[in-house]
Amino acid sequence: MTDDIRTAERLLEDLRNAIARLALELDCRDEGDLVRLRLVLAGRPPPIAFPDNVTCGIRPLTHENTAGFNATAFFEGESASLELGKLALGDLTRWLGVRLRHEPTGTQLHFTLGARLVGLPDGRDAAVLRAMIANSENFFRYLSLLLGTLGEGLFGTESTGEGQWVRQLGQPGASLLEPLVRALCQGGPELEQIDRLIKRLEDPSGGASVVPGEFLELWESFARFVKTTTNKKKKGRTS
Structure with a gap:
């Protein structure tokens, strides 16, 4: 030098x-x-x-x-x-x-x-999240981070995508049911985080969501419990 x-x-x-x-x-x-x-x-x-x-x-x-x-x-x-x-x-x-x-x-x-x-501008955080989770494969990878400690290896390695997720149990959504139920029973924050994720991934222009339709059908069974839990927490803070 x-x-x-x-x-x-x-x-x-x-x-x-x-x-x-x-x-x-x-x-x-x-x-x-x-x-x-x-x-x-x-x-x-x-x-x-x-x-x-x-x-x-x-x-x-x-x-x-x-x-x-x-x-x-x-x-x-x-x-x-x-x-x-x-x-x-x-x-x-x-x-x-x-x-x-x-x-x-x-x-x-x-x-x-x-x-x-x-x-x-309004909606920036949601837009960043939608850009990061641009397809259903990335959506399931994100869920694996939220539910990974509850799913006991159902999601496999980082290379596990939507196709692998479907092949594991044969039916779309089936491999997520058990960790979702565990999250519900344990009362942790995972379900509320998933609920916020789904709302933030909605396309404000009304276009198609990156969240797969079969997961949304599965999620309907849990959404009402999340809403009830959220309302109880709000009442607890105001009382």
Whole structure:
């Protein structure tokens, strides 16, 4: 490693520390199916001086622009905000990827920052969950996490998908019945968590849910118990 590279690394590390001390906010503006993001600084921090031979790119971690948006002028205080493009609601997170590059040596430093989300559209949490559980296979994997301690290995390994789940006992929904009954008898939080999951996976536009119809039929037998338990808890808190 040459002295020039060592000097460049120290320079980039100093810039990283200065950027990390900033309080960043992501201003979210709903634009139909997408959310426009604008990066702003909370308060009035002193500007960061960037050498002419150092570039800075920043992007939402889930954005397709992997090179990042040029953020040098923003951090130097020359602009009050920085447009960071648009994202689908389900892809929206507080995490930003930052890339610092020393052009003469090609030395780069990559790191992640968290920003406070401002003006977050309604339904964001549900949209993120729907994006993560995009099909029935992932739905059953999620259930295996909720019921795994009750199911005694019915769900197998991580590679177990909907097809394997159906093959295990031959009838759709059958392999879930026993752990669901156990959850009901033990009075744990699992059934309430499943009830919230099903509601959050509903498509607000009225489209098809990723929750399989055969599971919804099975779930109807448990839903009324969940509702009764929830009502009792609410009455207990108000009495």
